[in-house]
Amino acid sequence: MSDYTQTLDSEDKRTATRVAALDIGSNSFHLVVARIVANDVQILHRLKMKVQLARGLDADNWLSDEAIARGVDYLRMINESLGDFEPDSVRAVATFTLRQARNARQFLTAARDVFPYPIEIIRGMEEARLIYQGVAHTQHAEGRRMVVDIGGGSTELILGDGFDPIALTSLQMGCVTFTNRFFRNGEIKQKQFDKAITATVQIMEIAPEQFHELDWEQTLGSSGSIRAVTEQAMAMSGGAGDRHVTRKQIKELVSLCVSAGHVDELPFEDISEERRRVFPAGLAILKGIFDAIDIKELMYSPAALREGVIYDMEDRLSHHDIRERTAQSLATRYDVDLDQAQRVLNTTWTLFDAVSVDWKLDQQEYRSLLGWAALLHEVGLQINSRGVQRHSGYILQNVEMPGFNQEQQQLVASLVRFHRKKFKKSEVREFSLFAPPEIERLIALLRLGVLINIRRQDDTTPFFRIKHKKNELRLTFEAGWLSSQPVFEASLLRECIQATGLGVNLEIR
Template identity: 55%
Template sequence: MSNPHHVPDSTFDNVEIRDNSKVAALDIGSNSFHLVVARIVAGSVQILHRVKQKVRLADGLGTDGALSEEAMQRGLDTLKVIAESLQGFDPQSVRVVATHALRKASNAKTFLKAAKKVFPFPIEVISGAEEARLIYQGVAHTNHQQGQRLVVDIGGGSTEFIIGEGFETTALRSLQMGCVSYTNRFFRQGELKPKAFEKAITSAQQELEMIDKKYKQIGWNTCIGTSGTIKIIIELAGQLDSTNRENHVCLTDLLTLKDLCCLAGHSRDLQIQGITDDRRPVFAAGLAILIAAFKSLDIQEMEYSQDALREGVLYEMEEHLTHPDIRQRSAESLATRYDVDVEQAKRVLATTMTLHQQCKKAWKIDDKELKNMLAWAALLHEVGLQINTRRIQRHSGYILQNIELPGFGQEQQNLLATLTRFYRKKIKVAEVPEFTLLAQEKVFKLIALLRLGVLLNIKRQDGILPKFSVQADGDKLHIEFPDKWLEQKPVFRADFESESEYIKELGLKLSYI
């Protein structure tokens, strides 16, 4: 008789082993930190596990706009724990995004510097619009209703409202209201009074005045809520009314929950089955925001989706492996909108990439992301031309600093703006911002390469630039043209003399023959 526990050596021999890679996304939220680990198999994302840590970072945002030491320490302690979970992960397969609390904190850089010491993965602070876009992607990949959908995500410090169809967004907005910030404003002592609710609801409706008319004009077929706040509200609504469609909530349910809160009188006495101890203090604020949304946007019914920001990040990581980068589309859209001279942009791009190729190893800028940022800066350096030719670099920098650029984190957008701000004329090093994820000397070297890429194409013509070689060594950059070519180009030579003086501000020495 054969051993029932024996597994034949040939078992699974004929099962196809597909390429798969593990990826992770961490959402550093104002209320909680959410980690999702998945594997990408045959182009699909399979969630392996989720971890949620309540940190309440936004609780530490003082009236001066700074995060308290205690809040920062809570965040750092949580990152240490998460770092252990991510041991063995390739940095390229982990994406970390931070939202409202770190967007708003005046001392966010202090936290990010401290985080680098305990957490080995770069943290991107993303804009409200980018947060909204990624939330929508998380929902769109897992909910397949036909027609337009409205997605609402109540976070600790902000609430996102997005309308879209399929994978494309029609409208997206991040409003300054969240369950932690509204708790601090309207329910700080834990008292649950009708007057406090009315104030919180009115305040949220005032925020919603910025979008309510436009959103109602666009319209939607289904409304989907994400985030823990909405999840618990929908679960509780189901307990209160057995006639409710499963996983759905309407305004009547929300008002009933508000009455129950007021009957309890205090958050600690809120004895509704299903509310956890950590959710109880911020429940009323989240409920007030949702009531305001239902009233201002005339929402009839909302269903819940567990997939949101971190899943959106994951799915986009998968798409980056197989599809064009969303940032490429953003850059192309911007170039079209500002009527960029595409032929000139391509000349500058080609030359700048040649310079980068020859300098990248010696200057230690041999990084795909840095190359991409330099390339986008080359393509977009003249967006400011539509404002004025005078001080064009300032206009370009301003546009790229302030416009919505889907796919770009705040630091990436800041780098784009910085590169374009200094692509010509005098360089004021004091105006170059400090970056969290990038050493200042690397920023200076990228500025130098873009400046040379522009300078070498100053004639705006094809076919006039000879083959040249570039050598980088420490703080030195040497360009060699064909024999006596520069002698025959006195204007070019004068431009290089000026540039060699400008570039000294970056701590670099430019030589040429």
């Protein structure tokens, strides 16, 4: 058999996984379809739809019905293009506009009717991390690099080295929101540019100090606004070389825009009407960033958030989930008693594995999130042992957790918040990715894992058998053991009452 035939045979035996990532941005929706073969990501298809969701967000952060309907219509088209993708093979992330919208749940509810895949609303810092992953995996660079992404509603800046970000920030300024604020009627005047640039410089003052103090070798930009600016800079220079823009060229583009006087009169070829409308705002933000952190030149990178999501999915498929590293880092930072955390984790997972199918929790995601809650349920001891469940829940609700979307982080925080004491259903927030019965059952399992290990010693953890059916759970201890432990038995009997409020009929024998 020839080497060529052997190679083909080997290729046939490889497992190829098709995945798709959807970036539900404030200005555009971006879909990327790829396949993962032998830990290599191959981009197969890209689709971009100009939706301008942020235009429907008013001063009170209320997303208009028209904007919701427009976004849902595009999601319907995207779903049709996805065809037969499995739910676990599609990851959709929403950014600034849905982060800000007070009625984001209305959008998610309407989207669920036409788009069967879960939509994750991610925090700004998580968006920045994913953007950097997209650029870092597709653009080779030696030494430190700065990545800038100007979206419709927010701008992300990331300083990194190799695949590791050093500093990240997400700032509330974008080409759509700045258009509404400074260039609403399409008029372009020097005074408007000056105000927009000054606003950018002021906002940049809250960026991490590393952006102002550290040096880097290369600056990359990864958004539609930056692509448009670099394309026009190339046109001015005769169209030679890579897409890049210098400080001088940005200044010339500002003068060109002011001379035009209106977006309809901009002398740019090959630019869409939608991009034309937001071009001055994107340019003003970019100039403000150049001025604030003294950038001399910026190169354009076609990869961004959606590619970062794809590579993040590849890491999870390869069992390199960054969320595991995040949880371990938090456990170290808050000096968690790892021996006790491991006891609680082992017991909680034993219970979970026994009931997961009957309780409709048979997804790896539930097991992982429950495990991280078990690991981190005592981070609040750093504040006070009294009310530790409240302190732990507060920390996990507000700390930065790279890799976790908003709802995943909130779920872990909710599990931890009610790992002991009285369960209060009214204090559990609403979720779009997780149903109330699932959340309550996960809380019930974590509570039992903590209670059974209350003595914090390996040799005192009791042996028990598990029997379950639907919402019923029976724990049977060795004959005579419970009666010899009256305090523990009383605690378990009290937990039976709490479990009822969690939808679980708990029986102790």
